Amino acid sequence: MKPLARYAALHSYVELGRSLGIDPVELIREAGLDPAGVSMQDRWVPAAAIADLLERSARASGCEDFGLRLAERRRFANLGPLSLVIRDEPDARSALRIMSRHEHMYNEAVHTRVTERDGIATIRLVLDLGGPGDARQSTELAIGVLHGLLRGFLGTDWQPLEVRFAHAAPRDTGTHRRLFGPHVTFDQDFHGILAYTTDLDAPNAMSDPQLRVYAQQRFDAAPSTQTTTTVDRVRELIELLLPTGRCSAEQIARSLGVDRRTIHRHLAAEGETFSSLLDDTRAELAQHMVASRRHTQTEVAELLAFSSPGNFSRWFRKRYGCSPTQWRTAAGAGGSNIATR
Structure with a gap:
């Protein structure tokens, strides 16, 4: 079976599409998805169909940064039940560990891995759609969401050491630099974010220790297997x-x-x-x-x-x-x- 993703990945898609002068409902149909299902955030659909929709939308709108614009509209809650646990983790490192371990709960196509060396943390992202297909917009959406998660923990003034993309640079990198800061590079050997390891240890101001215990108890009660049958x-x-x-x-x-x-x-x-x-x-x-x-x-x-x-x-x-x-x-x-x- 091909990897699935929740419709929550398209949160605010319709609003963004209309603001850019495209017909989001028609594009949803062209991608083989159900327009009525977009409001069902927890419904699972093929991740490849979502990737195709985002590519079609970028072409129709003429916005090479469509995926990033969509990422800016995302919230913690779009991660589903996982957001309840992540929000109350004590620091960004712990949140990343939880998200990486249970990423199958919100998107089976997204895989993240964190490595640390010489004071630098490298967060790599791989998108597996189960077959060939353009995934530029989906990749930038996923990196944008990951960056937003880190800023939620580290503050809106935080900037990564570097944000890397394996694909070529767009004609206009304005949105990329506004969102990520000046250190955005393209044509790299992987997609990911680099940060100081000390950033990952910064205390999470949102964390409530009592709520964290409650959320983890509820979360741990759910099936822990990463294999969705x-x-x-x-x-x-x-x-x-x-x-x-x-x-x-x-x-x-x-x-x-x-x-x-x-x-x-x-x-x-x-x-x-x-x-x-x-x-x-x-x-x-x-x-x-x-x-x-x-x-x-x-x-x-x-x-x-x-x-x-x-x-x-x-x-x-x-x-x-x-x-x-x-x-x-x-x-x-x-x-x-x-x-x-």
């Missing part, structure tokens, strides 16, 4: 697509940048099928929706993509041994009589 990816997309009426193996395959047979093959290797995942996800959602009383039975049937309330009711009774009405009544009485199996 196909089952995890498909289950998440089923939850997102069910209410849209477009939850099919074909649509999920397109969202993951592969064909339908590839999805079935990967699921089979993990002991699952699309049908079983769809049914199990429906069951989990149905329990909560029926018990919550926020939706009528007709609305629940529509949200879970059943053809009629009657079909939903028959499926529910077969699954749980009681009707949705009986389940809701039992839930309102405290749930002691809810039948499960």
Whole structure:
């Protein structure tokens, strides 16, 4: 499976695109992405599609610094749950260590590595899109976000010793120098940021020791593996697509940048099928929706993509041994009589 990234990577993309006179919605479609999905920050899509969108946007707007302009609009929160931990780390070194170790939680294509020698810290960044393709804008977006993270810890007056890019310089380096300072170089052997090691030890003024303990406890409770399985990816997309009426193996395959047979093959290797995942996800959602009383039975049937309330009711009774009405009544009485199996 190709590396995925969260839609959060495109935070403020639509606003930036419109400010530069391009049609962001049309460009999103041309890149094979869903315009309606951009607002779903935690939805995963192929990282290569996001990279393609940024390249198309740079060409359409005539802005070679499109990725950097987007980076300027990013916030800690765009890193998702990881931001809660990073914000309260005691220093920049600790934050970088956490981010590098768990970067798969926000972008599977981004890989960072920190080395220190003779008082200089080198933060290297590699972008792996799973295949060929131009990644200039995505790389500059990632470096810009990394630089913004460091400034959040070290103060807005902080400047790196050097910011390096492996690609050639743009015609106008004004945005690069405004954002990074005077020491920006191109045609280097890697992408990255150089800083004094003492900078990484500077105390984090944002850190709250008590909140840090709480955030780490919540964070550590989540699965720590860096391998996101196909089952995890498909289950998440089923939850997102069910209410849209477009939850099919074909649509999920397109969202993951592969064909339908590839999805079935990967699921089979993990002991699952699309049908079983769809049914199990429906069951989990149905329990909560029926018990919550926020939706009528007709609305629940529509949200879970059943053809009629009657079909939903028959499926529910077969699954749980009681009707949705009986389940809701039992839930309102405290749930002691809810039948499960």
